[in-house]
Amino acid sequence: MSLKLYTFWRSSAAFRVRIALNLKGLSYESVPKHLLRDGGEQSKADYLAVNPQGLVPALQEGEFLLGQSLAICEYLEETRPQPPLLPGNARDRATIRSMALAVACDIHPLNNLSVLQYLRRELGQEEAAVTGWTCHWITRGFVALEELIGRHSGDGRHCFGSAVTLADVCLLPQVFNARRVQLDLAPFPRLLAVSRYLESLPAFAAARPEVQPDAE
Ligand SMILES: N[C@@H](CCC(=O)N[C@@H](CS)C(=O)NCC(=O)O)C(=O)O
Numbered sequence: 001m002s003l004k005l006y007t008f009w010r011s012s013a014a015f016r017v018r019i020a021l022n023l024k025g026l027s028y029e030s031v032p033k034h035l036l037r038d039g040g041e042q043s044k045a046d047y048l049a050v051n052p053q054g055l056v057p058a059l060q061e062g063e064f065l066l067g068q069s070l071a072i073c074e075y076l077e078e079t080r081p082q083p084p085l086l087p088g089n090a091r092d093r094a095t096i097r098s099m100a101l102a103v104a105c106d107i108h109p110l111n112n113l114s115v116l117q118y119l120r121r122e123l124g125q126e127e128a129a130v131t132g133w134t135c136h137w138i139t140r141g142f143v144a145l146e147e148l149i150g151r152h153s154g155d156g157r158h159c160f161g162s163a164v165t166l167a168d169v170c171l172l173p174q175v176f177n178a179r180r181v182q183l184d185l186a187p188f189p190r191l192l193a194v195s196r197y198l199e200s201l202p203a204f205a206a207a208r209p210e211v212q213p214d215a216e
Contacts, residue, residue, distance in 0.1 A: 003061050004061075005021065005029070008035045009214045009216070010209045013055070015173035015208075015209060016069045023203040024076055032214035034214070083163075086165065096160050102144060108174060111134045134181050145188075156194070157198075168198050172199065176208075
């Protein structure tokens, strides 16, 4: 059955799913939802019928609709197991998930568009304070990930072991977000080495924001 991905070129959560789809060699139709145009297409009734959370990404396969990038990646993993995003034994998989969730639960939500808009609009914060907020939460998460990559990378090119996993799928899009706010990544040499390698892989390169059909 064909796959449709509701996406926005600059969305790092959608970027994760694009990488996972590419890694598994799956073709899909992109349905762009512009997060800023016209008050945000993600908040319109037609998209809320797809994802009541009003967030991208969402995956559609026939009648089946699914939001949340990590739930989508795990659905792809369970239905198309090769190549695995969650390899190894129970401890390996739990460790990979812990690194992926460090990005998806503890860094990214604090940098999300609607959170930053709330800081600006409801709390009256200036742009410098909003950028400082974003950098603070990315830095805090990256300090931990730098240590975890040191513990778990098998080759200095992957977050865990010596093959791409869900942790890598989450890391690179967050590094792109960090670059957008010009966060200095020099304090995170292991994380940088992993990111550089991941960027060289075709599945990651084809998922980059600037090569998406809706890129501006
Ligand atoms: N936890 C969700 C986060 C999704 C999310 O925050 N998406 C952002 C783009 S990266 C979004 O749609 N933001 C729109 C908004 O905040 O209104 C996931 O992993 O899918």
